[in-house]
Amino acid sequence: MARFDDPNELAALGIGTRAIHAGQEPEPVTGAVMTPVFQTSTYAQPKPAEWPWEYSRTHNPTRNALQACIASLESGRHGVSFSSGMAAIDTAIRLLPPGSHVLCGDDVYGGTYRLFTKCWAPLGYRFTFMDTTNPELVVPDDVDMVWVESPTNPLLKVTDIAALVQKAHAVGAIVVVDNTFATPIFQRPLELGADVVVHSTTKYINGHSDVVGGVLVTSDDALHDKMCFLQNSVGAVPGPWDCFLQLRGLKTLHLRMERHQASAQELSAWLAERDDVDKVHYPGFSGMVSFVLKGDIKAASRFVQATRVFTLAESLGGVESLIELPAIMTHASVPPEVRAEIGLPDGLIRLSIGVENLADLKADLEHAFAAAANG
Ligand SMILES: *Cc1c(COP(=O)(O)O)cnc(C)c1O
Numbered sequence: 211m212a213r214f215d216d217p218n219e220l221a222a223l224g225i226g227t228r229a230i231h232a233g234q235e236p237e238p239v240t241g242a243v244m245t246p247v248f249q250t251s252t253y254a255q256p257k258p259a260e261w262p263w264e265y266s267r268t269h270n271p272t273r274n275a276l277q278a279c280i281a282s283l284e285s286g287r288h289g290v291s292f293s294s295g296m297a298a299i300d301t302a303i304r305l306l307p308p309g310s311h312v313l314c315g316d317d318v319y320g321g322t323y324r325l326f327t328k329c330w331a332p333l334g335y336r337f338t339f340m341d342t343t344n345p346e347l348v349v350p351d352d353v354d355m356v357w358v359e360s361p362t363n364p365l366l367k368v369t370d371i372a373a374l375v376q377k378a379h380a381v382g383a384i385v386v387v388d389n390t391f392a393t394p395i396f397q398r399p400l401e402l403g404a405d406v407v408v409h410s411t412t413k414y415i416n417g418h419s420d421v422v423g424g425v426l427v428t429s430d431d432a433l434h435d436k437m438c439f440l441q442n443s444v445g446a447v448p449g450p451w452d453c454f455l456q457l458r459g460l461k462t463l464h465l466r467m468e469r470h471q472a473s474a475q476e477l478s479a480w481l482a483e484r485d486d487v488d489k490v491h492y493p494g495f496s497g498m499v500s501f502v503l504k505g506d507i508k509a510a511s512r513f514v515q516a517t518r519v520f521t522l523a524e525s526l527g528g529v530e531s532l533i534e535l536p537a538i539m540t541h542a543s544v545p546p547e548v549r550a551e552i553g554l555p556d557g558l559i560r561l562s563i564g565v566e567n568l569a570d571l572k573a574d575l576e577h578a579f580a581a582a583a584n585g
Pocket of ligand 1: 359363413
């Protein structure tokens with residue numbers, strides 16, 4: 211029954227084929243093609259403690275399928291799923307003993323910054339924020355973990371992951387890459403030497419704005435053992451239904467990302483040509499674009515309220531296009547002086563380009579430019 215039992219055979223398949231099949235064998239009782247929602251908390255045991263399935267915090271077949279699928283897409287051996295991206299990130303920090311020093315990118319997701327500075331720093335962990343996109347960056351000797359988000363959010367700056375991994379490994383630090391914005395379709399950090407990949411699966415991995423979830427992926431067996439221990443001990447696990455939805459979303463990841471990217475490439479070039487736009491941030495791949503509208507925060511605010519196809523909302527990576535003002539929405543938890551330091555202006559507008567028809571997206575933005583100008 212099992213079709214892709216051999217990991218080498220699986221790894222030889224294209225990433226789109228693996229998005230559809232990895233970890234997802236036909237269900238053995240009926241042959242059901244789609245992995246069922248194993249909506250159960252516990253499992254009958256034929257003999258005491260001799261059965262692989264005991265309790266759904268520890269193991270669940272729907273979750274296992276999801277974990278195996280994402281691991282395969284990231285070219286990793288192991289995936290460990292969580293109930294949110296933040297729970298996955300929290301677990302990654304728990305891999306380190308108290309007193310550890312984390313070197314973190316200076317333009318990371320606002321919630322990551324808040325978790326590190328407000329929850330973990332008071333417990334004796336040290337965080338140093340630096341620009342990981344700077345090729346001259348020196349990784350201090352006492353660093354235990356380097357935390358990279360690439361492209362960054364919302365300025366979409368790109369880090370040379372392979373070069374940073376070399377510097378980090380030279381001082382004995384492990385490297386964690388938040389790959390939420392790039393997805394494994396465009397960037398696979400484990401292939402570049404990183405030790406752990408993290409995703410907010412809420413975004414492109416699930417892709418339909420109907421689940422909050424997270425995952426850690428690694429090929430290191432010892433790190434994986436620790437992650438599973440923490441997943442079971444802390445208990446921030448996703449329910450089977452959320453795992454099912456993520457598996458379903460993943461089946462079109464490669465198709466969605468092609469369209470997100472094609473439209474983002476078109477729209478970023480179109481924005482860059484405009485006189486009413488100061489600066490466009492687009493790394494050349496994936497589906498996120500940000501830009502600075504000429505004028506004040508009020509004009510930017512009129513802009514984001516004028517779109518109809520783009521929905522004014524936090525989050526990203528779904529099939530529907532979203533628009534937001536990072537300074538007062540997603541990045542409000544980053545202090546104003548830090549925002550000024552990293553060059554995040556109040557008038558920066560972030561777009562998550564969905565998979566609607568490009569002409570409609572363009573017309574919608576055109577309308578918003580007019581509304582912003584007519585304040
Ligand atoms: C959304 C996001 C997170 C947090 O994930 P949740 O699923 O919202 O908990 C972490 N990193 C990045 C880059 C994100 O966009």
